[in-house]
Amino acid sequence: MRILLAEDDALLASRLQQLLEEAGYLVLHAAEGGLAEELGQIEDIAAAVVDLGLPGLDGLSVIERWRQAGRGFPVLVLTARARWHDKLAGFDAGADDYLTKPFQPEELLLRLRALIRRSAGHASPRLQCGPLLLDVNAARVELDGEPLHLSPQEYRILSYFMHHPDVVISRSRLGEHVYDAGFDPDSNTLDVLIGRIRRKLGSELIHTHRGQGFRLSAQP
Template sequence: MRVLVVEDEPQLTLRLEQALEAAGLVVDTAYDGEEGWFLGDTEPYDAAVLDLGLPKLDGVSILSRWRGAGRTLPVLVLTARNRWAEKAAAFAAGADDYVTKPFEMEEVVARIRALIRRAAGHASPEIVCGPLRLDTLGGRVSLDGMPVTLTAQEFRILSYLAHHQGRVVGRSELSEHVYDRDADPESNVIDVLVARIRRKLGIELIHTLRGQGWRLQPPADAG
């Protein structure tokens, strides 16, 4: 899952980036409103962390532009402003959640994970697909109750497929959501990683649709 952080304080941005990446997310950053708006308008993020008090373009204006252009990514507003009028303005512009500085980093991570899950239609932190269980809070995967060991990148791929299970996900879409904007993976790297995940699972849960991509669903539901 890929997250955009728009925050003008370098040290806080670094801490957010480190915490979100430690939670298995891919992070892009922007330090002013214009760059943040542009990235959110042109890149396929799964969620955004957005400060309100930004240089060049404020957070409420960014939100209004995104929503006006039909951008539906979940947005967590993160700001030192704690007056209700400012919170109301952010929600009216299209914010999905709000955290006031100072904050616990674990809370931001938990809220972002929840926003991503809910946007994909999952209320519970545990995503189930037949015998497969993916714990989005702990970053763990199990099959019939037995743990499955995955690399960080394998977990990101399986997590994206699990969040969107039942839907065909193409190679380019997967690449856009499990790598940051500066990455340039080789053309077959996604195929290799999906093959590795399949071997580790040992059962047919990831189904290939030739020329289209992959779909995660239980064997009995394959069609």
């Protein structure tokens, strides 16, 4: 199974390539955006790991060109940019998951495996969970075919849930991905926002796991 690794940091790329090869993957490495874009167009790959700060053609443009050409393999983004609007730009371009540097290489491997399992080789800008539909490109959410009106923060939370369905997400992890500034884990702001989303959904799609976090799922 082939993985495209688009990373210009030679040391990090070498470590990730070794990790992926030890896990049984065949790795195609590109150190600049133009080559990454070309390999993603012509090679039969199961997934791609893409650094947004690639020289030449940046990572966002690479992903956008793949999606415009109909390339549907899942994409895991790597970046040093930690603010939410940078992450949202990655998702809007067609990425499926996001890791902020620095990170544990083993986490990258786990997330990559999960993406490959979930996608079965088909990534889509439209995500669905039961009656919920998220159009990533249009930043629009529908419930039972009707537009769901959300505040920007509510959209950020629900969008993150939709990108990680059936996964228990801790309050700290969710808060870090939702807020540009530091997240205060003792604040009840997140609980208030999730309460508002639940009322708008009108169904038990967001489940609370006491002491662990929250999970979006159409299953009880």
